[in-house]
Amino acid sequence: MAPNERLRAWLSASKVRPAEFARRIEYDRGNFHRLLKGDFRPSLPVAHKIEVETGGTIPMTAWAEAA
Numbered sequence: 001m002a003p004n005e006r007l008r009a010w011l012s013a014s015k016v017r018p019a020e021f022a023r024r025i026e027y028d029r030g031n032f033h034r035l036l037k038g039d040f041r042p043s044l045p046v047a048h049k050i051e052v053e054t055g056g057t058i059p060m061t062a063w064a065e066a067a
Contacts, residue, residue, distance in 0.1 A: 003062035004038045007050065010057050025049035 001009075011021060022032035027046055035042055042050060047060040 002038060003041075003058055003065075004036055006062065007054070007058050008036055010054050021053065025053055 011018060018032060018036060019029050022029045025046065026049070027042075034040060041047075041063045044060065047063045050058050051060050
């Protein structure tokens with residue numbers, strides 16, 4: 001499963017709205033929406049914030065492996 005799909009699944013299971021998650025990781029909501037669609041991968045700092053906020057469920061390395 002692609003990391004953006006894993007992140008969407010995590011958001012759904014955790015009942016966290018994408019806008020709230022974007023706020024938590026201090027990321028633009030519009031860009032976060034495009035990231036969830038798979039339009040692009042996050043920068044390393046953003047990938048790290050995603051890893052931390054998801055408790056390691058979506059590790060930074062997942063984004064590199066998807067390239």
